Amino acid sequence: MSAASTARSFGDRSRRSETLGDQRRPVRSVDEHRRLIEDLLRPLADREGEQVAPGAALDRVLAADVHAPVDLPMFRNSGMDGYAVRAASVAVVPVTLPLAGVVAAGQAGTVPLPEGAAVKVMTGAPIPPGADCVVPVEDTVAGDGVVTVERGRAAGEFVREPGTDVVAGRLLVGAGTRIAARHVAALAAVGLPAVPVRRRIRAVVVSTGDELRPAGAVLEPGQIYNSNGIALAAALTSVGVEVVGVEYSRDDAAEFTRVLESAVAAADFVITSGAVSKGDFEVVKDVLAARGGDFGPVAMQPGGPQGITVVSGIPVLSFPGNPVGTMVSFEVLARPVLRELAGLPPAAGHELPLLAGVRSPAGRRQFLRGLRVADGVDLVSGPGSHLIAAMAQADVLVDIPAEVTEVAAGTTVKVWEL
Amino acid sequence: MSAASTARSFGDRSRRSETLGDQRRPVRSVDEHRRLIEDLLRPLADREGEQVAPGAALDRVLAADVHAPVDLPMFRNSGMDGYAVRAASVAVVPVTLPLAGVVAAGQAGTVPLPEGAAVKVMTGAPIPPGADCVVPVEDTVAGDGVVTVERGRAAGEFVREPGTDVVAGRLLVGAGTRIAARHVAALAAVGLPAVPVRRRIRAVVVSTGDELRPAGAVLEPGQIYNSNGIALAAALTSVGVEVVGVEYSRDDAAEFTRVLESAVAAADFVITSGAVSKGDFEVVKDVLAARGGDFGPVAMQPGGPQGITVVSGIPVLSFPGNPVGTMVSFEVLARPVLRELAGLPPAAGHELPLLAGVRSPAGRRQFLRGLRVADGVDLVSGPGSHLIAAMAQADVLVDIPAEVTEVAAGTTVKVWEL
Missing domain, CATH: 2.40.340.10 (MoeA, C-terminal, domain IV)
Structure with a gap:
């Protein structure tokens, strides 16, 4: 097919209205058709969310603001392996101080620091009451029951004060955030056993066409392999949609109706491929137009014939069956709003x-x-x-x-x- | 901690060698340490792959070139819903032709086109032998056993010739490709029931520290919530690694050794967090340095103390336990090579x-x-x-x-x- 002939063909078609069941409507622009789809799918973000553990929240979208339930750090602790002292005790160095104890991370460390002494502390260990700084171990020489400090420190050095990372009650991760590993880290660090996330959107894909056969089948003349179903499923999965069915129907109204009914019972939305154009066997268009579906041309190539129907409250998007038409329909009409719902930035x-x-x-x-x-x-x-x-x-x-x-x-x- | 004091502190440290078990080695650069990690992990790409169905191959990495087993299109078919004719029959229009039959997609269509007649064909249907073009339905008016063609077409128009998309034997998707939906579509369209992909890399994460408690626990003084394990697991998952264990060990050599042994038995590589610095209870460093581990300072902040060990042939990366140090270690030292192994482009x-x-x-x-x-x-x-x-x-x-x-x-x- 030459580019020139294609141009003439679609040029002619775009100047017509087309018969759609009983209705005629003018060709619709890509942006207008996409807005209709977005208006149907965007409310899926507002359904009640669910609670999942932070470790299961990767790539999910936070359904509500999460505030820190505790300060971080939760207690005054050491930023280094070293010796907790009073800064005044190490104002003149070198100085040898008696060692009053050792506090590892995880120990309570509530024994106060005696005046003029040092307590060995590990990184993350509580600072003993009375100490106001930590001398890193590399600035010291350990002795028998004593430590010699070779370099002084000012009050506050290597001491992590409570709440200096986040204060209890402050926003930790905001609603709408797509959760990455660094958010998991913050949510886990404040000890939350579960966080509110949007429910994953469930979709069913239905490909249609008597000519379609599954992978590995021996083809009869005129048959081809069914690729649209699993390709759409992959595309949906790539934007965080949970594909709960990859179905197929022959070009048969009763069969398609059965598959459709079970799809809308299982899914938040459905995508069909094929049978929406101007042939004699357009089962998708025939069945769905009779149920109020809006079928007709969109001013795009590939992907021109398109349908939108709401069946039992569930949006059904009907893409054309040509494989590239199917995939481009997804990319242009569905992926933008699905990325938005997944908390992803717009495609570059x-x-x-x-x-x-x-x-x-x-x-x-x-x-x-x-x-x-x-x-x-x-x-x-x-x-x-x-x-x-x-x-x-x-x-x-x-x-x-x-x-x-x-x-x-x-x-x-x-x-x-x- | 002021920026100034930090600068002095690390400035001092960077001019020293450090004691590492029995050995001393100078501070290593980030790039040098990362190269050591890359050299250990990159061979994981060369393991024998596995076969998965195209529909299960999303985000996997193709382990070998896949060539098309068939032509696409597999047979000469119609690009439009319309009428297959000889171009010569529609050279002068309008012209009314007898209708010799109808071929839907999926039908064999092997009945030859009689001279001077038309056969109705749906998009994707085989072109009847003898026809050389398709007149789109919108350029026709159907009658009783006849069709009137209002616009002529040249030979070849709206006819899809076999092999014009891909020829059997040609490269379809190349080794090393990270499989996206469009690759799934192509692999499915040629009917492949399975494709060779790299095995997913399995990792076990081991976080250590007596101070760590799981989410939801009531903390004793000095304790904090364990975030590194699940945060590292999330980070690994985000680059396609299969996390087969998120383990924990107290600062106890026997316990850590047990956890380590089961980790290396299950994983292609292991990441530990914590217990690699200069404190008194550095169980990771103590156990792994005794098994030939390379522990010491890397010239980075955060994430300075680092270890690399090979245990029973399995690389074990030891990151420091400070939460930001853990995550930055992953981002800087591990994520680049893991992205490469996942077929992802370098981080922007x-x-x-x-x-x-x-x-x-x-x-x-x-x-x-x-x-x-x-x-x-x-x-x-x-x-x-x-x-x-x-x-x-x-x-x-x-x-x-x-x-x-x-x-x-x-x-x-x-x-x-x-």
Whole structure:
């Protein structure tokens, strides 16, 4: 398929309304369609959260502010292995002080420091009452029942005061934070056995098509391997969604209806792939349009035919079945809001020169598959929505605006990291 | 602890050799110590891989090149819902052609196209022998046993030829690739039931210290909550390591030895935290130095005291027990090679202006915790290695070179994303 013929084709289509069951609606922009999806999915963030141990909270999103239940440090302790003394005792050095005891980390250390003496303390051990600084062990020479201090210290040196890291009651980690290892460390350090996190979003994926066969099957003529289901499941997993089903339906309304019903019973949202276009066997569109679904063209290539339905309160996103159309639909329409729900920053966009020129369909925002190279971005394939092997070579989507029909070599284009 | 006193303290220490069991060795640079760790861990990439289904391969690293076992497309098929015709039959339009049949996706479509006729084809359906192009349905008007074509097409238009995405035998996804959803899609599309991936690296974490208590425990005086174990586990998990144990040992040589033995039996490598410094109860250093461990100072703050031991062929990395020292040790010394083993790109580094000036110890590379703001980077705390709550507020490590003792406000510094 030449770029020129594609351009003419989609140019024609974009100037039409299309029949959608009983309704006609104009072509919708990518941004408008994405906003509809976002409006359906964003409320999933507001469901009641659950409590998990800090060690199980990695990559979860904190559902509420967590305040420190205790001071950190919880008690006055030593920042070094050394000797707790009064600074006045080591004002003139060298000086030899009697050793009044040893406090390891984990010991109570409540025996007061006698005037003019030293208590050996390990890092993290409580500072004995009366001591006001710690002389590091490397500035001392140990003797028999005594220690010689070779260097003085001022009051406060190597003493960690309670609350100097965080004060009890202060914000420790804020609501909406995606929990990384450093947050786990802080949450564990204050001793919290559990923290409130958003429930993981559950999704079911349903791929459709009589032509689809599972991996390893011997194919009959006309059949292909089913890739959309597991590829969508992987994409969902990569943004923290819990995929609770990867289902399949033949192009059969009764079968698809059964699969759909069990999907909406199990999931917070459902993605279907295939059977949304203008063929004779568009089971997804037929079944869901009859249940109030909004099906029609979105001004994008690939991924033009799209559907949104709410079934029993559960959003059902219907993507086209061409493998690249499916994946680009996910990247463009679903991943942004799912990243937001996962507490992730928006996908990085860059402005890069497109190294070879390209034509693009009028009236369709085109997402070409590109690979970043030293000088800019190369396209890895033509626009065909079946070029799924080529997409594996890509690391960006090249975003050509709907009104642009030709991009000259060297023109700066917007690209989105895959 | 003032920055000035810290500077003096570590300045002194960096000019000494230190006693390490029976040995003395000079202070080691961060890069040198990291290289030793990398040399121990990098061979883990070369172990024999395992086979997993493409749907289970997300975020795994491909252990060998995968070549396409079939062409994609596997057969000549339609790029549109429309009518397969000979281009010559639609050279003059409008033209009404007899309808010779319908081929849905998944049907064999081996009935040849009669001269001067049309066969309705759905997207992905085989092109009937004899047809050379597809007229999209929107350019046609269906009649009773006929179709009127309103627009001509050239030979090849909307026909997907076999092997135009990938040719059988060609590289599909290369060894070392970290598998994303788009790779899953490509691997599934060629029907592979399994692909070779590197075995996940298994680690056991062992935190030590009589002062440590689990979350939720009621603390006795001098005790604190154990955060290093689960924080290290989270950090390891975040780079694809399978944490097969989060263990704890009191400061007791026999207990630590038992925990160590079971850790090295279960893991590809082990990380310990705590008991590596110059106190009286350094169980990790004592036990491991006696087994040939290399313990001593690394010119970094926090994280100065470090150990590396190979026990029964298993690398054991010994980090200091201060919570920030533990986490910074992981970030600086272990995460880079673990990212590499996970097929991830190196952590992003940036050059940003440091908004407030800071002093830094001579002879120690300092990693301060910073937060990126509009104009540069702010420090979120002082240098103390116990400031773990503050570290939760940070998003970068600010990397102050060992030879720098003072950074003026506004100076550009290197920062590493956490």
